[in-house]
Amino acid sequence: MYLSRVRVDLNGLSRESLFEIMGGGAYAAHQLLWQLFPGHDGARPFLFRQEMEEGDASQNKAPKGLPLFYLLSDREPAASQGLLEVQCKPFAPTLAVGDQLAFRLRANPTVARRVAGAKHSPRSDVLMAAKKPFPPGQRTSTECVHAMDAAARDWLETRAEGSGFRLPVAPEVGAYRQHALNKPGRRDAIQFSSVDYEGLLEVTDPGRLIETLAQGVGRAKAFGCGLLLVRRP
Amino acid sequence: MSHFIQLHLLTSYPPANLNRDDLGRPKTAIMGGAKRLRVSSQSLKRTWRTSSLFTEALSEYRGQRTKRLGKQAYDRLVERGMADKLAAQCAEKIAGVFGKLRKAGKGEAHEFEIEQLVHVGPEELAALDALVETLVAENRVPEENDLKLLRHTPAAADIALFGRMLAAVPEYNVEAACQVAHAITVHTAEVEDDYFTAVDDLNNGDEDRGAAHIGEAGFAAGLFYTYICIDRRQLVENLDGDSELAERAIAALADAATRTSPKGKQNSFGSRAYASYVLAEQGDQQPRSLSAAFLRPVAGQDQADEAVARLEAQASAFDGAYGAGAERRFVVAALPGYETPSLAGEVSKGTLGELVEWLKAGR
Numbered sequence: 001m002y003l004s005r006v007r008v009d010l011n012g013l014s015r016e017s018l019f020e021i022m023g024g025g026a027y028a029a030h031q032l033l034w035q036l037f038p039g040h041d042g043a044r045p046f047l048f049r050q051e052m053e054e055g056d057a058s059q060n061k062a063p064k065g066l067p068l069f070y071l072l073s074d075r076e077p078a079a080s081q082g083l084l085e086v087q088c089k090p091f092a093p094t095l096a097v098g099d100q101l102a103f104r105l106r107a108n109p110t111v112a113r114r115v116a117g118a119k120h121s122p123r124s125d126v127l128m129a130a131k132k133p134f135p136p137g138q139r140t141s142t143e144c145v146h147a148m149d150a151a152a153r154d155w156l157e158t159r160a161e162g163s164g165f166r167l168p169v170a171p172e173v174g175a176y177r178q179h180a181l182n183k184p185g186r187r188d189a190i191q192f193s194s195v196d197y198e199g200l201l202e203v204t205d206p207g208r209l210i211e212t213l214a215q216g217v218g219r220a221k222a223f224g225c226g227l228l229l230v231r232r233p
Numbered sequence: 234m235s236h237f238i239q240l241h242l243l244t245s246y247p248p249a250n251l252n253r254d255d256l257g258r259p260k261t262a263i264m265g266g267a268k269r270l271r272v273s274s275q276s277l278k279r280t281w282r283t284s285s286l287f288t289e290a291l292s293e294y295r296g297q298r299t300k301r302l303g304k305q306a307y308d309r310l311v312e313r314g315m316a317d318k319l320a321a322q323c324a325e326k327i328a329g330v331f332g333k334l335r336k337a338g339k340g341e342a343h344e345f346e347i348e349q350l351v352h353v354g355p356e357e358l359a360a361l362d363a364l365v366e367t368l369v370a371e372n373r374v375p376e377e378n379d380l381k382l383l384r385h386t387p388a389a390a391d392i393a394l395f396g397r398m399l400a401a402v403p404e405y406n407v408e409a410a411c412q413v414a415h416a417i418t419v420h421t422a423e424v425e426d427d428y429f430t431a432v433d434d435l436n437n438g439d440e441d442r443g444a445a446h447i448g449e450a451g452f453a454a455g456l457f458y459t460y461i462c463i464d465r466r467q468l469v470e471n472l473d474g475d476s477e478l479a480e481r482a483i484a485a486l487a488d489a490a491t492r493t494s495p496k497g498k499q500n501s502f503g504s505r506a507y508a509s510y511v512l513a514e515q516g517d518q519q520p521r522s523l524s525a526a527f528l529r530p531v532a533g534q535d536q537a538d539e540a541v542a543r544l545e546a547q548a549s550a551f552d553g554a555y556g557a558g559a560e561r562r563f564v565v566a567a568l569p570g571y572e573t574p575s576l577a578g579e580v581s582k583g584t585l586g587e588l589v590e591w592l593k594a595g596r
Contacts, residue, residue: 005429070429093435101435104428174253231431 001214002076003091006033006069007053021067026050026223027181027190033069036077036086046073047216047227049106072227074214093213093230095206100168101230105197106175108220109155123219125193126151127176149173152195159217160201164208171199181223192220200233235515235560235595236466238483241523242459243419243510243540246494251454252276259454262417265528270422270455272495274413277459281489282391290485294478296354296389296397300335303328303345306365313369321345322374327361330380332401352397354387386473390482393471394463410468411461411486418455419527419540456509456536458544460522461490465596480596484589487513491565491585510541510566512548512574513588514559515595521558523547537568545575552577563591 010018020028029050037045053066071077077086095101111129112121130151134144152173160166175196180189203209216226251259252272262271281287288295299305307324311317324345328334332347353361360382368375383405386393396409463486469479494506512523526547531539551558557578564574564582574580581591 003429003432087429089429089432090436091432094437095435102423175258229428230435231428232434 001091002073002088004036004069004071004073004077004086004088006036006071006077006087007085008032008067009085010066021050026179027183029067029069029224030222033071035080036071037073037075038078038080040075044222045075046071046077047221048072048224049227049229050224070227070229072213091213093210095203095209097203097206099203099206100233101165101201101203102233103171103197103199103201103231104229105156105217106194106225106227107156107197107218108192108194108223108225109152110192110219111155126155127193127195148176152176152197156197156217161204162208163212163217164203164205164210165201165212166204167199168202169200171197173197179223190223192223192225194220194225201230234465236464236517237515237520238463238465238592238595239514239520239559240459240461240463240487240490241512241514241544242461242491242508243456243537243544244416244459244491244494244506244508245456245537246272246454246506252495259422261422262415264417264524265530267421267530269417269420269530270457271418272416272457272459274415276495277413277416277490278395280493280495281486282395284489284493286489286493287391287485290481290488291390293355294388294390294481296352296387296392297358298350298352300332300346300348300350301344302331302351302353302361303334303347306361307345309365310369313365315369315372319372319374323368326375326380327364327382329401330382332399349398349400351399352389352392352395354384354389354392357382357384357387386471388472388475388478390472390478390485393468393479394482394486396471407471408467410465410471411463414460414522414524416457416459417524417527419458419531419543420456420536421530421532422455456531456540458524458527458540459490459508460524461486462520462522476596480593483592487589487592488585507567508565509537509568510544510571511564511585511588512544512576513563513565513592514561515592516558516560518556518558518560521551523551538570541566541568541571542575548576561591561595563588 008018008021017028017032021032029048033046033048048069048071051068051070053068072091076088079086109126110123111126112123114121127148130147131139131144134141138144153170156171157167173195176193178191178193180191182189213228213230217228218226220226251270253259260271260273262269303324306327307320310320310323321343325334328345328347331351331353332349335346335348337343364375364379364382367379383402385405386407392407394409394411397407399405463483465479468482469476472478491508491511523544526543527540531543533539548558560579562576562578562580564580565585565588566582574582
């Protein structure tokens, strides 16, 4: 696998797509990143996460506020028009049981629930579900925020074991966002939510965790969710 | 008496206690060309003001920060049997004393809220209560004379320490006697980039880098330097010459600042961060922060010990350049392995309780 850090070239982008990406338009970002895999035809070979340039003078010259992508792919990305700079590193973690890693994850925390008579199990957002019991006036109350945070944590907790890790401490949860994307040619907006996790994990099954890293966690992976970033603390 | 008291704290905060922006990202600052985590001074002050330590120590000598004085008055007037319409007129006038009324939006019930939070002291609240009684008894709107509710020097320790600003009636502003700097980490903050940079460590299974310091909460956010400066003369003046109360306020602040930490997000951590190291200074010399000690970020394994060594070295360097920076110093250290302060002049070392006594002795 390869982990890349991708910056955007202002000259190679149309104004529309730049504004859309800067406004958090994950669909435009998704299209842009596909350009790094020309001629690839098949399942999406990458996971990504969009961040913002911090404009840290000591690190780089890119102005603050521009989009910045982290990209995990099964092949090396090709340099491309419109993408200024692709720094790429081979990604082959050597992990052992008991290793502790700091992690960051932006995920779409949904569960599929069977509904009697329906052909598919509709997916629902666990934070929304936690918010529902509260009357509209109380949705910003501490209790409601707690319930939503707890739901987000439980969601990750239940996935941890099957993904090859455990959470020795409760992770931080934040930046819960609702996204609505307009895909050209679609009548309705694509809607999904995302939440950011940050914390410490402990490796319980190295092989399984590497699979998890490759495949991502949860859904909405085409829109910048699911990339589990890890580092030694 | 010593004119200035300065407190320099090194505290390790777990991530749960960080001050975050509206997207949930920890607040940061750039210092010495490197990114640091930051906890804003507003957040720190609020933490201390609302801490149980502070409330117990200063019980009745605390103010209230609110926008809702008008609404409270309105509710009480109506409860006591005043007609709604008259009560609304009274409430508007009363709220107007403390600030500009916020316009109620379309379809929004009038809440008699003012635009900015105002910090009011106990006797100001008492005057307001008395006025409500009078208005109910006489069933009238307040006159010009009734509305003299504000005091120039409210007997509230928190207002005296942190000051207050009344945009509507600036003559009742109180000059803060205590300045608090934003707390910043002595080391660089982790950013997403670190996850990219750290891939090499991940690939070669290099286990020996060790964690910088993993706090008791399981993963560490950072070791923060906090600087607090108290102008004792200003504080006594703000409290109308009540030096007894001033000393109580100083003691309460020292206690709260060293033993409570912000809870950016109340969650499962329930963490309590005590300062690992406190350097207190008293004297008439011009105050100065020692943050220059951390212009170059601290790196490596023993961040806490390294940070203390740098802080003391910086204090000594200032002493060498400008003469002694304080008349007396006192160190509280909760670091295993910390022996004696490497500072010149009169330096004592002891417990937090002894520090509080030492502060009192400087009055």
